[in-house]
Amino acid sequence: MTTIYLIRHAEAEGNLYRRIHGWYDSLITENGFSQIKALEERFRDIQVDGVWSSDLYRTKTTARAIYVPKGLELHTDPGLREINLGDWEDVTWGLARHDFLDELTRFDTDDPTWQAPNGESFHQLGRRLLETVRRIAGQYPGQTVAMFSHGMAIRQLLSQVKGLPEAEWPTVPHGDNTAVTRLTFDGEKLAIDYELDNSHLTESISTLARQAWWRKDGVRREDINLWYRPIDWEREKSIYLEARRDAWTCTHGPDVPFDGEGFLRDAEACLAQSPWGVSLAMARDSVAGVLQLDGARCQKENAGYIPFCYIAPERRGQGLGIQLIGQAVAFFRPMGRDRLRLRCAPYNQRAQHFYRKYGFVKVGEEQGSRVPLDILEKYIGYDR
Numbered sequence: 001m002t003t004i005y006l007i008r009h010a011e012a013e014g015n016l017y018r019r020i021h022g023w024y025d026s027l028i029t030e031n032g033f034s035q036i037k038a039l040e041e042r043f044r045d046i047q048v049d050g051v052w053s054s055d056l057y058r059t060k061t062t063a064r065a066i067y068v069p070k071g072l073e074l075h076t077d078p079g080l081r082e083i084n085l086g087d088w089e090d091v092t093w094g095l096a097r098h099d100f101l102d103e104l105t106r107f108d109t110d111d112p113t114w115q116a117p118n119g120e121s122f123h124q125l126g127r128r129l130l131e132t133v134r135r136i137a138g139q140y141p142g143q144t145v146a147m148f149s150h151g152m153a154i155r156q157l158l159s160q161v162k163g164l165p166e167a168e169w170p171t172v173p174h175g176d177n178t179a180v181t182r183l184t185f186d187g188e189k190l191a192i193d194y195e196l197d198n199s200h201l202t203e204s205i206s207t208l209a210r211q212a213w214w215r216k217d218g219v220r221r222e223d224i225n226l227w228y229r230p231i232d233w234e235r236e237k238s239i240y241l242e243a244r245r246d247a248w249t250c251t252h253g254p255d256v257p258f259d260g261e262g263f264l265r266d267a268e269a270c271l272a273q274s275p276w277g278v279s280l281a282m283a284r285d286s287v288a289g290v291l292q293l294d295g296a297r298c299q300k301e302n303a304g305y306i307p308f309c310y311i312a313p314e315r316r317g318q319g320l321g322i323q324l325i326g327q328a329v330a331f332f333r334p335m336g337r338d339r340l341r342l343r344c345a346p347y348n349q350r351a352q353h354f355y356r357k358y359g360f361v362k363v364g365e366e367q368g369s370r371v372p373l374d375i376l377e378k379y380i381g382y383d384r
Contacts, residue, residue, distance in 0.1 A: 002137045003144040004183040004190075005048070008151055010035040011177040011207045012058040017326025018093050018225045022085035022119065022152075027380065028061045030359050034205045035178045040065040042180070042200035046144070048072065052136050053148035054080035057382055062178065063148045079132030082150030086119025090330055092323070095227035098284070110169040122169070126156035130190075133157060137185040151175055154196075161190045177207040210319075224315075226323045227282050228291070230275040233268070240267055240278060243290045243310045251348045252371055259370075266307060270294050276331060281311075281324055288315045291324045293331050298341050303377065304332030306342040322358055329380050338381030343373040 010032035014021030028036070043066050051067040053059040055076040067074045088096065096104045106114040115121040120128075129149070137145060149157075155172045158181070164171070175181070175196035182193040203209045211223065231240060244263045248256075270277030273295050281289035292308035309324050328340055343366055344351050352374075359378045366373035 001142065002140050002185040002187075004133065004137055004185060005043075005046075005144070005146040006133070006154060006157070006181040006183060007039070007062065007146060007148050008154055008175050008177055008179050008196075009056075009058040009062040009148060010039070013326060013329065015177060015207055016322055017329070018323050019326055019330070020085055020088045020091045020093060020096060022082045022089060022116075022150075023056070024085075024089045025057050025382070027382070028058055030357070031205055031207070032058075032062075032177065035201060035207075036062055036065045038200045038202070038205065039178045039180075040069060043146075044069070048146050049143040050140055050145040051075065051148075052077055052080065052145065054078065054082070054150065056081060056150075059148040059150065063146070065178075066146050077132055077136065079128055079135075080147060080149045081153065083122070083125045083152050083156075084116065084120040086116040088116050088119065092225060092227050092327070094225035094282070094284075094323075097225065098227050098282070110166075112166040112169070122156055125153060126160045129153050129157040130160045133183075134185065134190065137183075137190075138187065141187065154181060158192070158195060161192055174208070176201060224283050224288075224318055224320060226288060226320060226327075228276075228279045228327055229282060231271075231278045231280050231290075233271060233278070236280070237264065237267075239280070239287060240264075240290055240292075243312070244308065246313065247308070247310050251345050251351075256371060267292060269296075270307065278308075279327070281320070281327070283315065283320075288312055288320060289324055291327055293328060295332070295335065301339075301341070302337055303339045303341040304328060304335065304337040306340060309342065321354055325358060325378075333380060338379065340378045340380055342376055343369075344376055346372055346374050 011029045012032060013026035013029060016029045048066055048070055051063055051072050052075045053063040055078050060074065060076065063074055110122060112122055133147060136147060151174060154175060158172050159169050173196060176198035179196040179198045181195040184191050184193060198206060241260055241264060245258055248258050267278050270292055276293060278292050280287050281291060289312055290308060290310040294305040294307050297305040306328050311321050344355060355376050360376040362374050363377045364375040366375055
C-alpha cells in the first residue's frame with residue numbers, strides 16, 4: 001500500500017492579489033513562507049520517500065518544506081498543475097465579475113459544462129490529476145510520497161476519488177493554502193484517509209481565515225475584488241488631482257504647499273508612455289482607488305516605479321491596497337522588471353507598515369525632494 005500526502009501550495013500572489021492564476025507562474029507571498037515553515041514542522045517526524053510537485057514556481061517552492069530537510073530530490077510533473085484558465089489567466093476576479101458574470105457564476109458553482117476560453121474543463125482537469133497521481137504513486141509501492149498541487153486540481157481529484165456525480169462536485173470544500181490530504185493507493189484504487197487538513201496553521205497565517213468568499217456559515221461578508229480601467233484623462237483628471245491632494249494633506253499636513261500642476265504634469269508623462277500610466281481601481285462601478293505607474297523611471301535598475309498608490313477614504317481598512325500592488329506586478333513583470341520601487345514619507349507610519357508587511361524594504365532616501373522620502377523596494381523576480 002502506498003501512502004500519498006497531497007498538499008496544496010502555500011499562499012501565492014493570486015491568493016493575495018485576488019487574481020485568476022491557473023498556469024500563470026506566480027510567486028509565494030511573505031505569509032506563504034510562514035505557512036511553509038509550519039508545514040515543515042508538521043512533517044518533521046513523518047517518513048517520506050519521494051517528493052513531487054507541479055512544475056510551477058508556487059508548488060516547487062512549497063515542496064521545499066519536505067524535500068530540503070529530508071535530503072530528497074524534487075521531481076516535477078506538469079500533470080499536477082492547476083486548471084488551465086486560458087484567456088482568464090492573470091485577470092482580476094473583479095474584472096471577471098464585471099465583464100463575465102455569467103461565466104464566472106458557472107465557474108464558481110462547478111458547472112460541468114464550463115470551460116475557460118482556450119483553457120481546460122473540469123472534466124479534463126479531474127482526469128489529468130487522477131492519471132498523474134496514480135502514475136506517480138505506482139512508482140512507490142509500499143512507500144510514502146508527497147505530491148504538491150493546487151486548489152481546484154485537488155478538489156477535482158477528490159471528486160473523482162469519491163466517485164461524485166457532477167451535481168455533487170460543489171460539496172467538496174475549498175482547501176486552505178498548504179492544506180494536507182492523505183490518500184492510500186493499492187495499485188488500482190485511491191482511497192481517502194483525511195482531506196484538506198490545515199491544523200498546522202495558526203489563524204494568523206491561514207489564508208482562508210482572512211477571506212470571506214468561501215463561507216457558507218451565515219457570517220459571509222462582501223468579498224471586494226477590484227478591477228482596473230485606464231483613466232479618461234480629459235473627463236476624469238479631477239479625480240486624480242483630488243486623490244493626490246487628499247494623500248498629500250493626510251501625509252504632510254495642510255501647511256506644506258501642494259503642487260497640483262506638478263502632479264498633473266507627472267501623470268501626463270506616465271500616460272504618454274502607456275494608457276495604463278494612470279488607472280482607476282474599481283469596486284464594481286465605483287472608484288475605489290488610483291494607481292499611477294511609470295515605466296521609464298528606474299528602468300536602468302530593472303525596477304518598475306509606482307509614483308502613486310491610493311485608496312479612497314471610504315474604502316480604507318478593507319484590505320484593498322495590496323490588490324493595487326498586484327496590478328503593478330501584472331504591469332511590470334511582463335516587461336522583465338524584477339522589482340517594484342516607490343517613495344514613502346518616513347513619518348507616514350500607516351503606509352510604512354503596509355509596505356513592510358508586503359515585502360518592501362528601504363533601499364535609500366530621495367535626494368532633493370521638498371519633503372523627506374524613503375525609497376522602498378520589493379523583489380518580484382523568480383530567482384530567489
